[in-house]
Amino acid sequence: MIRVTVWNEFLHEKTDEKVKSIYPNGIHKAIAEFLGKEEDMEVKTITLDDENCGITDELLENTDVMIWWGHMRHWEVPDEIAMKVKEAVLRGMGMIFLHSAHHSKPFKLLMGTTCNLGWRESDDKERLWVIDHNHPIMEGITDRFFELEGEETYMEPFGIPDPDKLLLVGWYNGGEVFRSGCIWHRENGKVFYFQPGHETYPTFYNENVQKIIKNAVRWAKPVYRIPELICPWMPRIEE
Amino acid sequence: MIRVTVWNEFLHEKTDEKVKSIYPNGIHKAIAEFLGKEEDMEVKTITLDDENCGITDELLENTDVMIWWGHMRHWEVPDEIAMKVKEAVLRGMGMIFLHSAHHSKPFKLLMGTTCNLGWRESDDKERLWVIDHNHPIMEGITDRFFELEGEETYMEPFGIPDPDKLLLVGWYNGGEVFRSGCIWHRENGKVFYFQPGHETYPTFYNENVQKIIKNAVRWAKPVYRIPELICPWMPRIEE
Amino acid sequence: MIRVTVWNEFLHEKTDEKVKSIYPNGIHKAIAEFLGKEEDMEVKTITLDDENCGITDELLENTDVMIWWGHMRHWEVPDEIAMKVKEAVLRGMGMIFLHSAHHSKPFKLLMGTTCNLGWRESDDKERLWVIDHNHPIMEGITDRFFELEGEETYMEPFGIPDPDKLLLVGWYNGGEVFRSGCIWHRENGKVFYFQPGHETYPTFYNENVQKIIKNAVRWAKPVYRIPELICPWMPRIEE
Amino acid sequence: MIRVTVWNEFLHEKTDEKVKSIYPNGIHKAIAEFLGKEEDMEVKTITLDDENCGITDELLENTDVMIWWGHMRHWEVPDEIAMKVKEAVLRGMGMIFLHSAHHSKPFKLLMGTTCNLGWRESDDKERLWVIDHNHPIMEGITDRFFELEGEETYMEPFGIPDPDKLLLVGWYNGGEVFRSGCIWHRENGKVFYFQPGHETYPTFYNENVQKIIKNAVRWAKPVYRIPELICPWMPRIEE
Numbered sequence: 013m014i015r016v017t018v019w020n021e022f023l024h025e026k027t028d029e030k031v032k033s034i035y036p037n038g039i040h041k042a043i044a045e046f047l048g049k050e051e052d053m054e055v056k057t058i059t060l061d062d063e064n065c066g067i068t069d070e071l072l073e074n075t076d077v078m079i080w081w082g083h084m085r086h087w088e089v090p091d092e093i094a095m096k097v098k099e100a101v102l103r104g105m106g107m108i109f110l111h112s113a114h115h116s117k118p119f120k121l122l123m124g125t126t127c128n129l130g131w132r133e134s135d136d137k138e139r140l141w142v143i144d145h146n147h148p149i150m151e152g153i154t155d156r157f158f159e160l161e162g163e164e165t166y167m168e169p170f171g172i173p174d175p176d177k178l179l180l181v182g183w184y185n186g187g188e189v190f191r192s193g194c195i196w197h198r199e200n201g202k203v204f205y206f207q208p209g210h211e212t213y214p215t216f217y218n219e220n221v222q223k224i225i226k227n228a229v230r231w232a233k234p235v236y237r238i239p240e241l242i243c244p245w246m247p248r249i250e251e
Numbered sequence: 252m253i254r255v256t257v258w259n260e261f262l263h264e265k266t267d268e269k270v271k272s273i274y275p276n277g278i279h280k281a282i283a284e285f286l287g288k289e290e291d292m293e294v295k296t297i298t299l300d301d302e303n304c305g306i307t308d309e310l311l312e313n314t315d316v317m318i319w320w321g322h323m324r325h326w327e328v329p330d331e332i333a334m335k336v337k338e339a340v341l342r343g344m345g346m347i348f349l350h351s352a353h354h355s356k357p358f359k360l361l362m363g364t365t366c367n368l369g370w371r372e373s374d375d376k377e378r379l380w381v382i383d384h385n386h387p388i389m390e391g392i393t394d395r396f397f398e399l400e401g402e403e404t405y406m407e408p409f410g411i412p413d414p415d416k417l418l419l420v421g422w423y424n425g426g427e428v429f430r431s432g433c434i435w436h437r438e439n440g441k442v443f444y445f446q447p448g449h450e451t452y453p454t455f456y457n458e459n460v461q462k463i464i465k466n467a468v469r470w471a472k473p474v475y476r477i478p479e480l481i482c483p484w485m486p487r488i489e490e
Numbered sequence: 491m492i493r494v495t496v497w498n499e500f501l502h503e504k505t506d507e508k509v510k511s512i513y514p515n516g517i518h519k520a521i522a523e524f525l526g527k528e529e530d531m532e533v534k535t536i537t538l539d540d541e542n543c544g545i546t547d548e549l550l551e552n553t554d555v556m557i558w559w560g561h562m563r564h565w566e567v568p569d570e571i572a573m574k575v576k577e578a579v580l581r582g583m584g585m586i587f588l589h590s591a592h593h594s595k596p597f598k599l600l601m602g603t604t605c606n607l608g609w610r611e612s613d614d615k616e617r618l619w620v621i622d623h624n625h626p627i628m629e630g631i632t633d634r635f636f637e638l639e640g641e642e643t644y645m646e647p648f649g650i651p652d653p654d655k656l657l658l659v660g661w662y663n664g665g666e667v668f669r670s671g672c673i674w675h676r677e678n679g680k681v682f683y684f685q686p687g688h689e690t691y692p693t694f695y696n697e698n699v700q701k702i703i704k705n706a707v708r709w710a711k712p713v714y715r716i717p718e719l720i721c722p723w724m725p726r727i728e729e
Numbered sequence: 730m731i732r733v734t735v736w737n738e739f740l741h742e743k744t745d746e747k748v749k750s751i752y753p754n755g756i757h758k759a760i761a762e763f764l765g766k767e768e769d770m771e772v773k774t775i776t777l778d779d780e781n782c783g784i785t786d787e788l789l790e791n792t793d794v795m796i797w798w799g800h801m802r803h804w805e806v807p808d809e810i811a812m813k814v815k816e817a818v819l820r821g822m823g824m825i826f827l828h829s830a831h832h833s834k835p836f837k838l839l840m841g842t843t844c845n846l847g848w849r850e851s852d853d854k855e856r857l858w859v860i861d862h863n864h865p866i867m868e869g870i871t872d873r874f875f876e877l878e879g880e881e882t883y884m885e886p887f888g889i890p891d892p893d894k895l896l897l898v899g900w901y902n903g904g905e906v907f908r909s910g911c912i913w914h915r916e917n918g919k920v921f922y923f924q925p926g927h928e929t930y931p932t933f934y935n936e937n938v939q940k941i942i943k944n945a946v947r948w949a950k951p952v953y954r955i956p957e958l959i960c961p962w963m964p965r966i967e968e
Contacts, residue, residue, distance in 0.1 A: 104624065124839045124841035131962060169382060174383075174416065176655070178413070185426075186967055200623060241843045243832070243846060247849065248903045367719060367721035369724040370722075385951070386952065437651060441863065482606040485608040486610070659885065667899075
């Protein structure tokens, strides 16, 4: 069983009528619903308004893959909580950052950069082109591209380290491109950034988006976890 | 002095009125003209119709960076000539492949893949987005993107190994994206692929295109060249 | 079921008493034996002396992952057979190259380089250090390193493209280092190079070596296979 | 002129007789001395005991490449100073981290990982193998390797993101290997980590070490610098 925890800021779904109508129980519940149908996944949800943002040492120990959605309240996540999440990744936990989580504290800490980008909300159509059909995260996406009728527009340059592998590039009818699916390894943890998922569009009901998130959970699950991060003195091996 | 050799198939410029009007002396001469104005470059041109396609051991020994443009007659380059070019790169010569040279023999030999892509000639506009402003090949390109009023459309997936660094992504108004500027290291040689340059457009007169090709010549010039490619027996270092 | 085909040159095991005593039925049979015990694998072996080196279109269509061991007779593999293998990889077949297969034709074709290295047979001890414990190919290798009492010494520089991921670095008591475990993506196919496996040592009976080869088979199995390699004209998507 | 600033913790050279005898004026002055002889470089030194660790906005604005050596007092660098250095890199400043600076705050912030490793002080000999002779940082290093008679032993796994390019691998007679020369791009800035340089050895007088640091300064100098790090709203390009 892959133990998945979905973290959501859970703001817009409570305050914005349009968003509420799309995700009445919150984005986290929408994600948990489709993941929960997978036989090899066990899904939990937490939100920013939970005590400690819902994040405890115990939770992190018992999470194989965490999914993160945030937008306007990134800075309400305390630094020490963000650092805990980062360290859980370095010790082996898998991590998926969705859409505006490009500016979440844990993502920025793991990248070492600003993760800035250009952006605009103008109901652009996005067409996501597959760069590598053979990566496990792309399993089942066999066409050259898939489309989303509306998405927030994100554009290059995207202030990230070069991804270990670029999986998707987004085309927008407003005239932009964006590296929409990227992976990195960070010590013992795997990280996937996936750009779709603005709160005003039903993106998380899209079949291809769901397929990619499911695949990413399986790809990111730990191969190896270490109990603590150490820099040890080591004895001589050879005499 | 960087010794540059520009190789051109030189077919369309002799047979097609439109192409002839844009490049009356051939694409190779247009490229040689703007490179020749650089104080640190010394430029030579050769074409497919020269004896041995213009390529001899002596020429390769005396070329620091080769630029290659070809399209319809790739297969008229003999295999042993293509292999000679490949080996010159592995020994240290820099190499720039332009546009339809994605299907040239030396490029395919160096990549180890088909270098296939999707394509269409439909007078699309292309907008080239800069992924990394800090790479020496991008020096002087300070905006987020630059545009070409017309180009042949190339689209993903592009059958190349993951580039060592992705520099540019092209957006087309037809709805496509393409990795338009990519670099690779191949043993002692550096390789740059640059997608613009279809023969029916005045692309090689574009200021940004010229800037990038000049920068690429300087980036690709050899740091280290070896006289032959060997797999040597080596004595023990430690007793 | 993952359909694995093990290809072996099968020379030394018939002509050299020492090698024969270690691998009486050939290296291919030793590998097939430990892989054959895995419930998700179905293993076939072929050798250089089989008709067409044992390689037909039908075999390639029905192989998910091919394993290749060769040493002295690389050049007896006809070019067109080597090309068939390369193209099967580009269409999606996984491929594992062992030890001296660094100079096999299919590996060199896929890499685009000479794959040269420095070498010596002097009964050196090798210690393989794990660079990334979290990659699926390293699953179950939890120590910092593992050792092989004797191996042929291979040393840098190794004339390969930068691996998409470096998994192992070998230390030799003769004073050398070598990138001993490397992966690459080549269009739809995954490639793993693994340096241990000289014919005069019982390397393929080593528990860690077996673990890594088993993991590599699972990692390399196709996510996506395409029937043919094409470079298609594509219609406009946007009006 | 490349404006170089060398930062040093400057502790051991004042408190330890052995270190003082090797670097009587501090490691920073030893580095500044050989760099200062280069016609294209202008060198300044600062140390931890200077006001604000010597680091001001003005200094960062007027530094093209910063070199950092620290060991026991990393945590005396205030977080906001470390963050300033990191942001200067993201805006374009080049950065070279030497030896035990793998645990300095700016390096860890830029990497996003712990940068942990295994270590030991036991007068091991180190042999640095060149992985890529053709990178500008390796210019002039034409042998397969070079040696340092004594160095602190560092060993894998090294808790860094995969380098954008691996340049050197160290072999130690104690039995270890280490990725001794690595580069990364971090937004507009280039970063080089170079492992040699323990305070109890005369490493910074070694000709090859000096050559590599000089080359690295030239490689890391900014191609493009931006005044501030922003995440801008951008208007539609296409109607």
